[in-house]
Amino acid sequence: MSLKRYNKMAYDDLEDMVFGHSIYPVKTGFDLEIGAGYTSAEVNYAPRPAAGESKEKLIAEYQKITTDVLQRMVQVGFPSVVLETEHVQQMTVNPSWGAEIAHEQKTIMEEFYDEYGIKCALRHTPADIRGGKESLDLRGDSYGMLLESFEEVASNGADMLSIESLGGKSVFDSSILRNDISGVLFSIGILGTLDVEFIWEDISKIAKKHDVVAAGDTDCSQANTAMFIAGGLLDRKLAHTLAVVTRAVSAPRSLAAYEAGAVGPGKDCGYENTIIKAIAGVPISQEGKGSTCAHSDLMGNLAMQCCDLWSNESVEYRGEFGGTSVQCWGETLSYDCSMMNTAIEAGYAKVFRDVFMVSDRYRDSQAFILAFDNAYRIGESIVKDGNDIYLRAKNAAIEACNIVDEGSRGQLELSRFEKASLAKAIKSLHSLTDEKDVFIEENMDKFSTMENFIPKNYGY
Amino acid sequence: MIDINPQRILVRYNVKVEKEMTPEEVAEKLFPVEENIREVAKAIFEGDEDEVVESIQNAINNGLDPLNLINNALMVGMEIVSTLYDDGVLYLPDVIISAQAMMEGIEYCKEHFGQDHEYKGKIVSYVVEGDIHDIGKKIVTVLLRAKGYEVVDLGKDVCVEEVIAAVKKEKPIMLTGTSLMTTTMIGFKDVNSRLLESDINVPVVCGGGAVTQDFVSQYELGLYCEEAADVPKIADAIINGLNISQLRKEFHKH
Incomplete structure (x- = not known):
């Protein structure tokens, strides 16, 4: 399959970007249409530790989770819901386990659909098991097992397929802890993109074969790692400016999934998804204030601005005062969706979008670059050189820095440290070559002595 | 698009409580006085591996004992970096880069002079x-x-x-x-x-x-x-x- 590069923006006018609407809605599951004029909750969960002891316990756990979520949805009158099952490792390395769980979940969902007519769909996200003890082995034996897992879940009930792929991770981990901007660009913009292209060509074929949806990837393993290390306002682990650069570069990387056949909805933890929606017009899942059960957030409202699915990232299945954790978080998400859907029905969607966005716009530089107008600008910088995976990543990084720099002369307050860090990042980015091959050669050479970096993982 | 005065809805506490002195200014007050040792400690603070090795060699040429340099220059330089990190003056990558430089320095002492130091545990x-x-x-x-x-x-x-x-x-x-x-x-x-x-x-x-x-x-x-x-x-x-x-x-x- 040839890659479909994006050289222009899907949205001609950024003002048209709003939650619940996408240019290319996706029909899936039981009567669900994502990005077609309404938002739905996407509930995500993790089994209790003891559930991993056997296949039977794991299946029973997911049966309970699925039933709990759907019962709460109908008890409170919500019209639609998506369930996302992110595989624990056992479910992917034993593809038949993932298949049985998908089947059990889908059977329960069908019962609820038949009885109540609730629109629903199931996303399965196999674990990226291509990481060995010593190093990543992206195209070896474990890749075959990963594809088998996709085949199994796709043929046994999963409506949408996703993954949080790991390409570039070892180089990224080393680079981010050394403030190495060039290394970050190489790991995500080049290595990550090459791996996403490679894996999504295959996932898309599997989705087509089983008539399910190739939904999308997320740069969780890199951009979210940077975001989590950067932490809150007072944390001193990583300059938030570096997390900004990492996020910007993650957009062309995750875009590669759509270039290889994915159609959305992009996965919840891809905070880069607003940029991708602007470029590709696909529906997106997002997480923010509803995912504080999994991690803190500096853009809890802003993330809702253009979402089509609204997610909680993940919560361990357990009891809370108000029911089980999946019921509580599913209800919270669905009330948010109800508010957004009311705004759409009443004609106030853009007003609500702007309130969500502005309430966090100046909270942190990471939020600032993802405000939909700024995300659109980054998108434009990507499609400008859409055919060159290096230049588009570099453009995105520079544009994000420019946006923060301009913002800091207005309402976006930066500390002296952040300003200094931003200046260093801009200097570093402008010192880089414009030639993809030169950049790749320089970095292949630079990381050649890193023991767990294996170029053949990326076709070199 | 609507716009607002963000200061009425959020507080950038990191800007509010940022320390007046730069990390370099704070570190300058903490470096050891003896010139040879000071140079090694400064190289650790700056995370410059080449400078660490060079300053160690200079110090040894000037008669200092490698073990003394490990304990009183390399480790002291690193202690300054760790203290500044604990005090919220430095960031994690600064510690990582300095630690790498320190380990390079210790390795140099071990390889070239056959001396090691005692670990805390x-x-x-x-x-x-x-x-x-x-x-x-x-x-x-x-x-x-x-x-x-x-x-x-x-x-x-x-x-x-x-x-x-x-x-x-x-x-x-x-x-x-x-x-x-x-x-x-x-x-x-x-x-x-x-x-x-x-x-x-x-x-x-x-x-x-x-x-x-x-x-x-x-x-x-x-x-x-x-x-x-x-x-x-x-x-x-x-x-x-x-x-x-x-x-x-x-x-x-x-």
Whole structure:
């Protein structure tokens, strides 16, 4: 399959970007249409530790989770819901386990659909098991097992397929802890993109074969790692400016999934998804204030601005005062969706979008670059050189820095440290070559002595 | 598009409480006075590996003892970096880069002069079986080394057998384990049981994405750690004689 590069923006006018609407809605599951004029909750969960002891316990756990979520949805009158099952490792390395769980979940969902007519769909996200003890082995034996897992879940009930792929991770981990901007660009913009292209060509074929949806990837393993290390306002682990650069570069990387056949909805933890929606017009899942059960957030409202699915990232299945954790978080998400859907029905969607966005716009530089107008600008910088995976990543990084720099002369307050860090990042980015091959050669050479970096993982 | 005055809806506390002095200005006041040693310590602060080696060689040419340089220049330079990190003046990559430079300096002293220094204690670190997410362990390992601990790093996706064998062989003062997922963190339970079966009462410091204080507290040897920066403090506390119950009182924050 040839890659479909994006050289222009899907949205001609950024003002048209709003939650619940996408240019290319996706029909899936039981009567669900994502990005077609309404938002739905996407509930995500993790089994209790003891559930991993056997296949039977794991299946029973997911049966309970699925039933709990759907019962709460109908008890409170919500019209639609998506369930996302992110595989624990056992479910992917034993593809038949993932298949049985998908089947059990889908059977329960069908019962609820038949009885109540609730629109629903199931996303399965196999674990990226291509990481060995010593190093990543992206195209070896474990890749075959990963594809088998996709085949199994796709043929046994999963409506949408996703993954949080790991390409570039070892180089990224080393680079981010050394403030190495060039290394970050190489790991995500080049290595990550090459791996996403490679894996999504295959996932898309599997989705087509089983008539399910190739939904999308997320740069969780890199951009979210940077975001989590950067932490809150007072944390001193990583300059938030570096997390900004990492996020910007993650957009062309995750875009590669759509270039290889994915159609959305992009996965919840891809905070880069607003940029991708602007470029590709696909529906997106997002997480923010509803995912504080999994991690803190500096853009809890802003993330809702253009979402089509609204997610909680993940919560361990357990009891809370108000029911089980999946019921509580599913209800919270669905009330948010109800508010957004009311705004759409009443004609106030853009007003609500702007309130969500502005309430966090100046909270942190990471939020600032993802405000939909700024995300659109980054998108434009990507499609400008859409055919060159290096230049588009570099453009995105520079544009994000420019946006923060301009913002800091207005309402976006930066500390002296952040300003200094931003200046260093801009200097570093402008010192880089414009030639993809030169950049790749320089970095292949630079990381050649890193023991767990294996170029053949990326076709070199 | 609407716009507002953000100062009425949020507070950028990091801007509000930022210290007046730059890290360089603070460090300048802390560097040792003796010129040769000062140069080594400054090179560590700057994280410049070449400069570290060069300044060590200069100091030795001027008659200083390599072991003295390890203990009073390399380690002192690193202590300044660690202190400034603890005080919120420096960021984590600064510590990582300086620690790398310090280890380069120690290696240079060992290779060229056959001298080593005494570590404060030995620690075994690992990522639980089934889990390949190891950036947290990498951070912990560097922070421990920066504080003068010898770390035996078992890597990621480490089975219980291997952990127990390493503890028996290395006899560490503590074990650090990280886990991202709920279903892999159960590996801490097995390590705890196997250590107790062998009458080994070494604290098992646990952290990572899905790990919680409540979960770790179920296990006799378990000590929950939320922040990587706390791990060297826990090691120091163990050296100072705190037992697991006292450690929990000190470091369990919730």
